[in-house]
Structure formats: structure tokens, C-alpha cells
Amino acid sequence: MWDRIIGKLRRIGNDAIFYTGFFADNRLKDTQHTILMYHGIDRIGGTDFNRRHTGKDDFVRHVKFLKKHCHIISLHDFFQKKFLSGKPNIALTFDDGYRNNYLYAKPILEEAKAFGTFYITGLNTSVDDILWADYLNIASTLTNLTISIYGEKFAQKNGNYHSLDSDKNLYSIIKDERANYEYKQLMMEAFVDIPDFKKDHAFDDYWKLMSDEEITQCGNSKYIEVGSHGFLHNNLGTISLDLATKEMRDSKNYLENLTQNGIVSIGYPDGSYTRATLDAGEKLGFLYQTAAEGFLFTEDETDSRIRDRKGIYSCDSCANDLMINL
Ligand SMILES: [Zn+2]
Known part of the structure; x- marks a missing residue:
């Protein structure tokens, strides 16, 4: 009962800080550096249909808020600890390679001059072409x-x-x-x-993946980094190391061929990895590897090859969802 009341009050407070900006700079500590994990950005948002997506209008508000009260930096700078002073440093990542990232997130980020990393699979080339x-x-x-x-x-x-x-x-x-x-x-x-x-x-926003041409265009953007999300979106920590290594290699080759750039980042699908996939990923040239919603091994805390991410989901309050993760 009290938990629910306190939770509700916290939500109201978070929403107020987000929408008014009042006290935001007091609330955010300058050392609170965070990598955020988005999935799809859809036109409508707030839908029960797929909680993983964030509404486009909410995302615009998020970027505005983050630009004002934080430093949005690239994943590269985040891993290199090239943090800017005075405010929290935030890196933005987007999982799954949805076409809606190309259609909505990319122009919003470019307009705001904000960096983002799109973690993309090779699934659009498979017969199923859907997650x-x-x-x-x-x-x-x-x-x-x-x-x-x-x-x-x-x-x-x-x-x-x-x-x-x-x-x-x-x-x-x-x-x-x-x-x-x-x-x-x-x-x-x-x-x-x-x-x-x-x-x-009408369903496109909820499943359609980027085409090869769209991935190439993302790779050409000054503000978008293309990273790997495995080839088939399997949980790389659960399948055999051989298969996981093959997925990482195939995905790297596929994306490098499209972007004509070195692919050095990987976001593990479903946050699933092992200490062995970290080593295999590093050998393949994945310098920057990310977990999701918590490290899986205590050694990861001090391992500079991997950083954790906090997920943003469409729920009853997108403002609250961002604030509780900052
Ligand atoms: Zn995923």
C-alpha cells in the first residue's frame, strides 16, 4: 500500500521535473553517466501492443530534455571516458534495427545534433525478415x-x-x-x-526492419553509428560459443560491407553474453560491447570492454521512465 503511494508520488515528481525542467539540474548528478537503450520509435506510442517501442513525440521530448540537462555523447566517447563536465553524460542506443529508427529516430537525432548507435541484426536478409x-x-x-x-x-x-x-x-x-x-x-x-x-x-512500425539501403544511409550519417546486434538475434550467451562467434562475425561482415566502415560496437541481444563471448567479440574487433539491464558477471564491473545499459520502454509515463533511469 505505502509502496504504491510512494511510487505514485515519485512518478508525479519525476513527471513534473521532466515537463517543467525545474530542479532537473539539482536532481541529476554530473557523474551519473548512463547508456540508454531504446528499441523502436513509433508514430503513436503509449500502446499496449508493444511495450518495447517509444512514441515519436515522447522521443522528441526526451532528446530536448537530455540536450538541455545532460551531455549526449557518442558511444565511442563514452567507452573512451571522454566525459564533458558539469552534467551527466548520456549515450543513446537503439536495438533491433527497426525501419522506424531510420524513419523517425535518425532525423530527430540529426536535427538535434545528437549521437546515437543503432544495433542492427542481419534478419532483414533472412526468409522470415522479422523478429x-x-x-x-x-x-x-x-x-x-x-x-x-x-x-x-x-x-x-x-x-x-x-x-x-x-x-x-x-x-x-x-x-x-x-x-x-x-x-x-x-x-x-x-x-x-x-x-x-x-x-x-498500419503494422509496419511494429515489425519492419531496415533494408540494406537504409542501413547504408544510417552508416553515412554523421550522427549515427551502426553497431551489431548479432545476425539472427539469438541470445549469444545461451547458444554455443562457436555459433555465437559465427553470428558476431557474420553480422560484422554484413554491416561493414553495407556501411564501408569498421563495425566496432555490439549490443548483445536480450543482454545475453558470457565472459567467453566478450573475449571472442574483442578478437573480432568489437571494442565496445554493451549489456542490458545489468551485468551478468561480477568481473564485468571493472572490465572496460563492456558497459551496462538502462532500458526505456513505452509505459504509462514516458517522462517517468526516462527520469527513473537517469
Ligand atoms: Zn534485440
Whole structure:
């Protein structure tokens, strides 16, 4: 009860600081340097459809706030500890290589002269050309089927697919137990008779990935750094080291070929890595590696090859969501 009241008061306070700017400079400590993790930037925002995306208007407000009360620096400068004094230093990263990053985030960043790193997979070249999580989100809103994967049946409960055997959420099963690409493909194939949402442009913001040409254009921008997000978006800490190394190498080659630039940054999909993938990544030339929502190993704290990131998600208050991460 008290937790809820205190949480609510904190949210009101955070919103007030964000929208008015009052006390922002007192609230933010100049040593509080942070790498923020965004995903998609969509036109509408605030949707229950996909919490990973941030609304375009909210993102414009975020950038304005950060420009005023923080220093937005490049990921390169962040890792090199080239921090500017007086305010917190913030690096912006965007996961998954959505087309909406090219359409909305890129021009907003360029206009504000703010740096950002887009972590991009090679999935747009695959037959599926979609992230499994987006497919599952969209399928969950469009259908109410009973599906079967390896004989295990799943049906909807509270808007999500759950196993009829174990009651586990399909999303969690894939994230935590079935990291391999084959299972994700089987999941997507299990939704037979689903409406062809890929042909409906109203859905584009929620799944469409950047094309090769768009990735090249991002690479040409003074303010955008292109980084790797693995090739197939598998959790690199869960699959074998050989496969993880192959994914990192394939992704690096693919993006370097498109951008004609060295790709030196990697954001681990789902924040999944091991100490061995850090070494393998370094050998491949990934100088700057990032976790998500917390380091996985205590040694990482003092390992200059990897930094943590804090996620921004579309929720009931995007202002609060930014402020609690600063
Ligand atoms: Zn991702």
C-alpha cells in the first residue's frame, strides 16, 4: 500500500521535473553517466501492443530534455571516458534495427545534433525478415488460436500465449529456454491462417526492419553509428560459443560491407553474453560491447570492454521512465 503511494508520488515528481525542467539540474548528478537503450520509435506510442517501442513525440521530448540537462555523447566517447563536465553524460542506443529508427529516430537525432548507435541484426536478409518477439506480439493481437510446437499446445490467456501443459508463457519459454533459431521459426510457422499483416502498412512500425539501403544511409550519417546486434538475434550467451562467434562475425561482415566502415560496437541481444563471448567479440574487433539491464558477471564491473545499459520502454509515463533511469 505505502509502496504504491510512494511510487505514485515519485512518478508525479519525476513527471513534473521532466515537463517543467525545474530542479532537473539539482536532481541529476554530473557523474551519473548512463547508456540508454531504446528499441523502436513509433508514430503513436503509449500502446499496449508493444511495450518495447517509444512514441515519436515522447522521443522528441526526451532528446530536448537530455540536450538541455545532460551531455549526449557518442558511444565511442563514452567507452573512451571522454566525459564533458558539469552534467551527466548520456549515450543513446537503439536495438533491433527497426525501419522506424531510420524513419523517425535518425532525423530527430540529426536535427538535434545528437549521437546515437543503432544495433542492427542481419534478419532483414533472412526468409522470415522479422523478429520473433514482434511476430508473437502481433500474432497475439490478431489471433486466438490453439497452436502446437513440437506437440506442446499453447493457447491465449490474458492476451499472451501460454502452454496448456506447464502454463508457462510462450514468450518466456523462448527467451529463457529455447534460444535456438529453429524453435522461433517453428513458433512462427505454428500460426497458420494468421492474417497477412506484413502487407498491411498500419503494422509496419511494429515489425519492419531496415533494408540494406537504409542501413547504408544510417552508416553515412554523421550522427549515427551502426553497431551489431548479432545476425539472427539469438541470445549469444545461451547458444554455443562457436555459433555465437559465427553470428558476431557474420553480422560484422554484413554491416561493414553495407556501411564501408569498421563495425566496432555490439549490443548483445536480450543482454545475453558470457565472459567467453566478450573475449571472442574483442578478437573480432568489437571494442565496445554493451549489456542490458545489468551485468551478468561480477568481473564485468571493472572490465572496460563492456558497459551496462538502462532500458526505456513505452509505459504509462514516458517522462517517468526516462527520469527513473537517469
Ligand atoms: Zn534485440
